[in-house]
Amino acid sequence: MSGTLLARIMRDPSQVEALDADGWTGLIAAARAEQMVGTLGHRLDGLPMPGAVSRILADARASAAQGRTAALWEAEMARRALAKIGAPVVLLKGTAYVAAGLEAGRGRSIGDLDILVPRDAIDGVEAALLSAGWEWVKPDPYDDAYYRRWMHELPPLIHRERDRMIDVHHTVLPLTAPITPDAAALVGDSEALPNGLRILAPMDMICHAAAHLIADGDLAGGMRNLWDIHCLIGEFGTDGLEARAAHHGLRAAVLRAARLAVDVYGTEIPDAWHRRNVADTLFKRRLLARDGWGRKTRKLTEQGFYVRSHLLRMPPKMLARHLWTKWRKGYRPVG
Amino acid sequence: MRHRFDVRIGPVGFRVGSDWRGPVAQLETLYRDYPRPEDGIPDFTVRLFAARPWRRVVRPSVMISGDYTIPDAAPLPLRLGLLAAEMGMNLQMALAQRRYLLLHASAAERDGRAVLMTGVSGAGKSTLAALLMARGWRLMGDEFALIDPETGLVHAFPRLISLKNQAVAVMEHALPDGRFGPPMPDTPKGDIRHLVPDARAVETMDRPASPALILFPTFGHEAAERPVLPSESFVRLTQASTNYLALAERGYDALTRLVTTVPARAIDYPDAQTAVAQVETLWEQTA
Missing domain, CATH: 3.40.50 (Rossmann fold)
Known part of the structure; x- marks a missing residue:
């Protein structure tokens, strides 16, 4: 299992000494599939390795560096578009990590621009983005209504010239989810960067990463999100984390994420948090389900987490109605 | 995957995995004089696979994927497996070549x-x-x-x-x-x-x-x-x-x-x- 191999090498890079050609090939395939090849490139930089690998990883680092430039530029474009509104704009996830120069941002691939704004500012933000060249991605009225009524973000917008997506959040979990983090506190306690954009306070950053990994979604791309958490805990420690997580209703999610980070990447956490939980094994199995061809394995576990991700988002009756509507529109979950 | 073919074309090494022998056999014949990837480690992986297990046999249809992929790549019938492999290799180059x-x-x-x-x-x-x-x-x-x-x-x-x-x-x-x-x-x-x-x-x-x-x-x-x-x-x-x-x-x-x-x-x-x-x-x- 190359997911396991990737975890082992990220945890202890010196173990690459034992890799043969097929080991390296599987490692690179898994790292690419998990969108971690740039991170791996930095993690292994300077270690002895075959010339072919060294070139692949140098390309991956260069690619990530360019991705970082593009992400920061996209944040700057959003800053300019939203400057006149006067509302705080908080960067989330990858863009926040690179903007703040955090370890989690080193070599990280960054897709969309994610921002968090106060809920009462969302109409103004939407209007400002639309007038600055962003457009709707999903013209479907059901999807649009679904996002607006139930989700924690606007329907995704894409910039018509730069072809980059922006996700505008007003909180960090869907409104229908049983957990309701304190979005006002997330914004209120955020910290300003020199350019006026903001990032979450350190403990909130960890809470959000854990919420994203454990309490939302189906753990696709989870190895990278867990690596974020590993780096954030390494950089910020855990003082005050448990209390802050409890305040957001995310204590269980944060503790589980921390336990998984220990298990997968060897993160250091307080002893009291080490209590094992039987479901952790399932989470770990799902996270590391990647073979030497970069393919997902353990389809059944994956399906289980797919269903779980929907149950987390909405109550069963509502879920049934949602899936029925999507089914009629021809949407099928694919492997 | 069941069948595997490795080749180097110019400076770029490829590994093609396939659920079927056919495309790999054709690649082996046509690329017989080409070298293998440097250090035995390819730059890119291509995967040719059946969308569902039974589609390996019943109306076999080749899905194209790899390290890098586009979400809605249309499958090809198995008789075009060689073309699928070539398209898969081109796709890796088009999406992910960063050295040149x-x-x-x-x-x-x-x-x-x-x-x-x-x-x-x-x-x-x-x-x-x-x-x-x-x-x-x-x-x-x-x-x-x-x-x-x-x-x-x-x-x-x-x-x-x-x-x-x-x-x-x-x-x-x-x-x-x-x-x-x-x-x-x-x-x-x-x-x-x-x-x-x-x-x-x-x-x-x-x-x-x-x-x-x-x-x-x-x-x-x-x-x-x-x-x-x-x-x-x-x-x-x-x-x-x-x-x-x-x-x-x-x-x-x-x-x-x-x-x-x-x-x-x-x-x-x-x-x-x-x-x-x-x-x-x-x-x-x-x-």
Whole structure:
């Protein structure tokens, strides 16, 4: 299992000494599939390795560096578009990590621009983005209504010239989810960067990463999100984390994420948090389900987490109605 | 995966995994004289697989994926498995090549200097490159030319030459002793047959060349030519590059250097033989 191999090498890079050609090939395939090849490139930089690998990883680092430039530029474009509104704009996830120069941002691939704004500012933000060249991605009225009524973000917008997506959040979990983090506190306690954009306070950053990994979604791309958490805990420690997580209703999610980070990447956490939980094994199995061809394995576990991700988002009756509507529109979950 | 094939084409190593033996057997035959990836570690992985387990057998249909993929790539019937493998390799190059500026162009070399030919699909890139090969030029590639941003040199990528429609008969006639792949009628891109680059193209594929002439051929008109200014050349080549934007400043510098140091011409041609004569005349005049 190359997911396991990737975890082992990220945890202890010196173990690459034992890799043969097929080991390296599987490692690179898994790292690419998990969108971690740039991170791996930095993690292994300077270690002895075959010339072919060294070139692949140098390309991956260069690619990530360019991705970082593009992400920061996209944040700057959003800053300019939203400057006149006067509302705080908080960067989330990858863009926040690179903007703040955090370890989690080193070599990280960054897709969309994610921002968090106060809920009462969302109409103004939407209007400002639309007038600055962003457009709707999903013209479907059901999807649009679904996002607006139930989700924690606007329907995704894409910039018509730069072809980059922006996700505008007003909180960090869907409104229908049983957990309701304190979005006002997330914004209120955020910290300003020199350019006026903001990032979450350190403990909130960890809470959000854990919420994203454990309490939302189906753990696709989870190895990278867990690596974020590993780096954030390494950089910020855990003082005050448990209390802050409890305040957001995310204590269980944060503790589980921390336990998984220990298990997968060897993160250091307080002893009291080490209590094992039987479901952790399932989470770990799902996270590391990647073979030497970069393919997902353990389809059944994956399906289980797919269903779980929907149950987390909405109550069963509502879920049934949602899936029925999507089914009629021809949407099928694919492997 | 059940079946595996490894190959190096120019500086790029590939690993192709397949649920079926057929495509791998064809790759083994056609690429038999090519080296394996350096250090045994490929740059890219391609996967040819059945969407559902039973589709391996019942109406077998080949899904194309790999390290990098596009969400809605249409599957191909198994009889086009070789084409699927080639498309999979091209896809990795188009989506993820970052070491070289990738130009959607064919290239041929003489005396250490290369002519690059680019244009829309159907412009005759592959046919012209194959005909030049038949006339003693070294084929560097019929699909992608790789420009090294550090040196400005063009590196060869001599994959199988993909001949389409009338070009198949043209090349069967021009190279009666050539090694051809199986005829593949009725593909999404018309009738296709692959031609194996000659021994010289494969043996010398690690030798880069200096770009000396850029051509923008257009098929279907009376023979004509006109000079192309660096500005126009630049714009057309940004459109012909899949990774120009991703390479950012390195891409800009490499392309600027290319178009300002290498002469460019647009040529119209009515048939392949005329085109080859035009290319060779221009080569004498400019390169």
